[in-house]
Amino acid sequence: MTTEAARRLTRSTLFHLVSMALAIAFLFPLLWALLNSFKSKSEANQQPPTWFPHSLSIANYRSLAGFDQGIGTYLTNSVLLAVLTVIGSVVVCVLGGYGFARFAFRGRTLLFAATLGILMVPYATILLPLYIVLGHLGLQNSLIGLALVLVMFQLPFGIYLMRNSFESVPRELEEAALVDGASSFGAMRHVSLRIVLPGVVTVALFSFLTSWNEYLAPLIFLNDGSKYTLPVMLVNIRYASYNIIDFGALQAGVVVAMMPCLLVYLLLQRFYVSGLVTGALRG
Amino acid sequence: MSLTTTRAGAEAPATGATARRSRGSAARRPFTGLLFVTPTAVIVAGLFLVPLAILVSMSFMDWPLLGTPQFDGLDNYRHLAHDNQFIGAITFTLLYTAITTVVLFAVAFVLVAVSNSPRRGARFYRTAFFLPYVVGTAAASTMWWVDSSDRLGIFNQALQAVHLTDKPVGFLDTPGKALFSVITLVTWKFVGFQMVVLLVGVQSIPGELYEAARVDGASTMQRLRYITLPGIKPTLALLTVLSVTGSLLAFDQFYVLTHGGPDNSTMTVVLALYNKAFQSYRLGDAAAEAVVLLVALILLNFVQLRLLRTKED
Incomplete structure (x- = not known):
């Protein structure tokens, strides 16, 4: 009985690991665009790119207003x-x-x-x-x-x-x-x-x-x-x-x-x- | 999304038709009926049938941007036969269509397996997979172009972080890599649609069939082979039609991501058509190209609809 429960737990964990990895792959580009848009001007154009904004800024939206x-x-x-x-x-x-x-x-x-x-x-x-x-x-x-x-x-x-x-x-x-x-x-x-x-x-x-x-x-x-x-x-x-x-x-x-x-x-x-x-x- | 709603919707037209025959009240007011469909008729005639006729006649004319068009018989079609860019575009578009269709189905099946699960969280996963589909192709392609950049793109950054590569990949530098990039973009953006339509198909198969099979001792593979696959055959056929037609007409993702390059290697038929009409202003040649594309797609649709019918029987 316990082995059966353990097996079920393993399966469920495996399912969620795979599904979560897939979900992250699908959502990541959307989230990254969102994060990037709130970086400061210099950080958004910095090489190599940073994963998370160091400080939040709306400078990018401001420059859209001037495009x-x-x-x-x-x-x-x-x-x-x-x-x-x-x-x-x-x-x-x-x-x-x-x-x-x-x-x-x-x-x-x-x-x-x-x-x-x-x-x-x-x-x-x-x-x-x-x-x-x-x-x-x-x-x-x-x-x-x-x-x-x-x-x-x-x-x-x-x-x-x-x-x-x-x-x-x-x-x-x-x-x-x-x-x-x-x-x-x-x-x-x-x-x-x-x-x-x-x-x-x-x-x-x-x-x-x-x-x-x-x-x-x-x-x-x-x-x-x-x-x-x-x-x-x-x-x-x-x-x-x-x-x-x-x-x-x-x-x-x-x-x-x-x-x-x-x-x-x-x-x-x-x-x-x-x-x-x-x-x-x-x- | 259940079987009942689907079937009820399909049967509705039949009952409507019987009601119409048995009751004559509507038939006595044909003029009122015409009033209701007038906007439809005007739009269909003015913006669909007339342009269609113009397109065909344009394809037989030398149509300069300024000045009077002149009949030139089959000249435009003759130009097409010797147009290497057009022939190259056809070859490339067919290759792209074949790869995209296969990849989309392969990924969609995996996603269906995940999101059809009775486990908790399946609904969240389904939404996550579908979200990219509602983003516009131009916006998604722009995003992908930024992400693919050697200098600032996150794709290179991610690959370097896990030590799969130590220098930027150059995602758009060679014809092969550019095609690969477009296909990953298209898969990311469109596979959620395939998944949802397949889910509708899978969920419309009566559960009793699976239970009966289980009682008879059929394995998972056997249930898949003898119940699921035959059950979703019409859905598969429909998705093939949509995926093939959509890929043959690809424009946005190529225009934005690769612009047909490098060296015209990712030039699709519609991109070539656009360039001919609106960059070089060879309107007659472009019309001939459009007519060829139109006839090819109508034929293809007929063949595929035929297949769809036989599969339903």
């Missing part, structure tokens, strides 16, 4: 882009999902297929003609144009998710409201929308992460420094070859760019996983 247009501009642009993309995706996907779930109209199947078809076309290949289309619409070099493009790429997942969510809401629930004289939109808004709210949060979460992290599309569509978003700024600091690269500022920039994603994920994990399950079911 080109200043981090305030880039942060504002990133937030603006995220807000536009999230609102756009949610509105279009809720309306579209409801339309596909509740109504029969000509071209329904075709439109649905075309929407899912966006998934089949590699993202990078269509950016070139999109650049031309946005030019014709007067939306080149604009955050609104960029947000529209990002909304378009959210549609296959978002429409699919919202259509399925609305379809799982029994029609009878809306019928009462319709009899009382509510419009279709009113019935959707006051009855079904509450029930499909988890799906709406999932759509919002995914479009936030996409717009916050997107790099290639802003790189192509924005050609005015005052419009750049955080990821574009980061890579510009890395390629600022005209002076010596400031490693401390770079790490601080990484922290600013990744913190919102980590926090949002940790808060809304539940919706993220349900979204992945839907995504996985797509196949």
Whole structure:
């Protein structure tokens, strides 16, 4: 009996040793960027690097404020882009999902297929003609144009998710409201929308992460420094070859760019996983 | 994440469809339905179908940055056939895709074994493995570039601390080392996603199957071979599709970490496409390249979806 208990203890210890080593390997780069960003200027650019900051300082964040247009501009642009993309995706996907779930109209199947078809076309290949289309619409070099493009790429997942969510809401629930004289939109808004709210949060979460992290599309569509978003700024600091690269500022920039994603994920994990399950079911 | 939620979600569309047929109220208001999907239709048409058509027509034209485009038939495609950088990029991207797909699966299986454990702490480990996935690729690549630096990078510092090397490795100095660095970055960043999707697959296998096997005296290996693997086959197929497509379209991590170097040795197809369109402004050639990539990926998706179906049967 004691040997059995001892064996169990050994196994458990071994499991936690291996798992902890793996967890540290995964978390370490994130933690190190965080630690580095709070080192003093000289310590952050010191060779060889120190493991822990000798003294805490916000000098690196200060120098971000002085980089080109200043981090305030880039942060504002990133937030603006995220807000536009999230609102756009949610509105279009809720309306579209409801339309596909509740109504029969000509071209329904075709439109649905075309929407899912966006998934089949590699993202990078269509950016070139999109650049031309946005030019014709007067939306080149604009955050609104960029947000529209990002909304378009959210549609296959978002429409699919919202259509399925609305379809799982029994029609009878809306019928009462319709009899009382509510419009279709009113019935959707006051009855079904509450029930499909988890799906709406999932759509919002995914479009936030996409717009916050997107790099290639802003790189192509924005050609005015005052419009750049955080990821574009980061890579510009890395390629600022005209002076010596400031490693401390770079790490601080990484922290600013990744913190919102980590926090949002940790808060809304539940919706993220349900979204992945839907995504996985797509196949 | 349980079996019940998954199945319920999958069956929902079927019940919806029956309800629609039996009840005609919705069908009587086709115009209202159109109003709801108008935003979707406008975006899909204007920002997807129209650009797609432009892309194809561009690929048959000489399209200067300024001035009028002119039809030049298959010239752009002919240029591609003799474009050594494009051919080199295809070869490299295929190599990168093959290695990445294998490495991601190998590591993901280890992580699934850890995070599927009933032991205390498994939830913490799972979150730790997944966190890098929500960090943007550009930010993660920038971080990796700092960490790989010979002068100030922590990777060299760590290796020297444990006496694995006595001078900096030069993580981005040779084609081989640069590829290795990108693959470690990609594994660190994306493997958490593979793990979570695999976990969903593994946990959707009914527990009774394992119990029955245990009663029949099946070993751990046998349970893995005859229950787990067949059970997650659709998941494996789906992850292969996602991993292959994602790797073939890799851009951010190469643009930031290696910039295609050293000596264009880590030039991917999308990086070459970007350079052609937005650095050399050869828009017609770039469009032809995009069309080739698009057709290749659509074909690949069809083949893989086929495999996915047969595996589900």
